[in-house]
Amino acid sequence: MDPVLSLRALNRAAMERQLLLRRTDLSVVEVVEHLFGLQAQTPHTWYAGLWNRIEGFDPLAASALLDKRELVRIALQRSTIHLVSARDCLALRPLLDPVTERGTRSTFVRKLSGVDLDELAVAGRALVEERALTFAELGKELAERWPGNDAHALSQVVRWLVPLVQVPPRGLWGRSGPIAHTSAESWLGNSEPPMAAEEMVRRYLRAFGPASVKDVQTWSGLTRLAEVFKGMDLVRYRAEDDRVLYDLPDMTLPSAEISVPVRFMYDFDNAFIGYADRTRFITPQALEVGGAFVKANVQWRLILVDGFTAGDWTVSTEKGTSTLTIHQWKPFAPADLREAEEEGARLLEFLAPGDRHEIAAVLGASRS
Structure with missing residues (x-):
């Protein structure tokens, strides 16, 4: 019989591997390499994801790594923009093609x-390697060679045909x-051998496990990974709903009873997006309030209390004062609220x- 992991045990394992304990x-x-990249659809919110995880995090030092080309932003998992290391960019892109x-x-x-796709790839590569182009600029140039075709297309x-970094x-x-x-x-000036699917699964489990085949498929966007799992030396668990979960043999699990800090999560954190089954973080209450965010086309920024979603946070600025508001979906326990206010002040x-700072706590989601 496979050992059964409670929802709380899965939460603690994910918190530990996501460097959130x-x-x-x-x-x-x-x-960045341990997390196997951070989703970076927005140009700056991922900095808060690193602040959440790194002691004494310096955003200017992280920013310099983009300038020095040790980090890049490129479409990878799920064909969405991710912040990854130069090594992972070159190795992972062919696998996720x-x-x-x-x-x-x-x-x-x-x-x-x-339009011959091989010719399009050669022409497109030549244009972006001559000088960095926006998609509008690139499409305009290409449409001159292939008139009558949609420039954006x-x-x-x-x-797709040429790995493009921002x-x-x-x-x-x-x-x-x-x-x-x-x-x-051209940006990185070197090459890496393509990553094998088995290595991708190992890397994922080290950062997200224990997890199911479907979890890895959701995170990566790839399909038909069950055969990859079958050929690997992995340990098996069961979730409480009988889902089969896999992990690396050398990875240990923290106690399900370990206490965890309040965390303010950034909008596109892969801790949520990186699973098919998100119940290890996302509560039924979150699903209830989430519809309002979807309707407003606003990506929520969630607050974890005891490891699970309990509210969201917003920041507003007026006349030199920035206010971070803690939106409690239900009243936090007094100790949790104090901790949230202290962590919110550090985040602000x-x-x-350079601003004056205020912390506010209100009842109800920021969208309703």
Whole structure:
């Protein structure tokens, strides 16, 4: 019989592997590689994800790693923008190519007429390696060569055919810039052997496990990974709902009774997005309030209390005062609220160091 893991045990394991039980002394690159990338759809909110995990985190030092090309932002898992190390960018992109291909063929390739994809790849690569281009600029250039075709579709097909990184100043701390792209190969100037699917699964489990095949498929966007799991030396568990979960033989599990700190999570944290079954963090109450965020097209920023979603947080700024508001979906216990207020004050100091600061606590989600 496979050992059964309670929901609380899964939560504690995920908190530990996501470096949320306690902040780490690992370097920024080491943390990014351990987490197997951070979703970075927005240019800056991922900095809060690293602040959550690294003791004494310096956003300017992390920003410099983008300039030094040790970190990059590129479409990878689920064909969404992720912050990854240079090594993982070059190794993981070929493995995840089918994810981007699947969406690109169904949405954009069918809009093209008389376009040879090999020729498009060569032309697109030459253009972005001559100078970094936005998709609008790239599409305009390509449409001159293939008149009558949709310029946006042409640029998006190149996004699949050529690994494209977003170049600074986009993504730098305290700065902004156009969403301009060049090829990963020209930007990084070296190569890495493609990552095998087995190595990807091992890396995922080290950062997210124990987890199911479906969890890894949801995180990566790949399909048909069951055969990969069958060929690996893994230990098995069962969730309380009888789902089969896998883990690495050398990984231990923390006590389900260990206390965990209040955490303010950033909007696209993979701790939530990286699972098919998100109940190890997401409560039924979160599902109830989540509809209002979806309706408003707002990505929530969640507060974890005792490891589980208990509220969300917002920041507003007016006349030099930044206010972080703790939105309690139900009243926090007094000790939890004090801890949330203290952690919120530290987060606000990180996000708005030059402002006056206020912490507010209210009942109800920020969207309803």
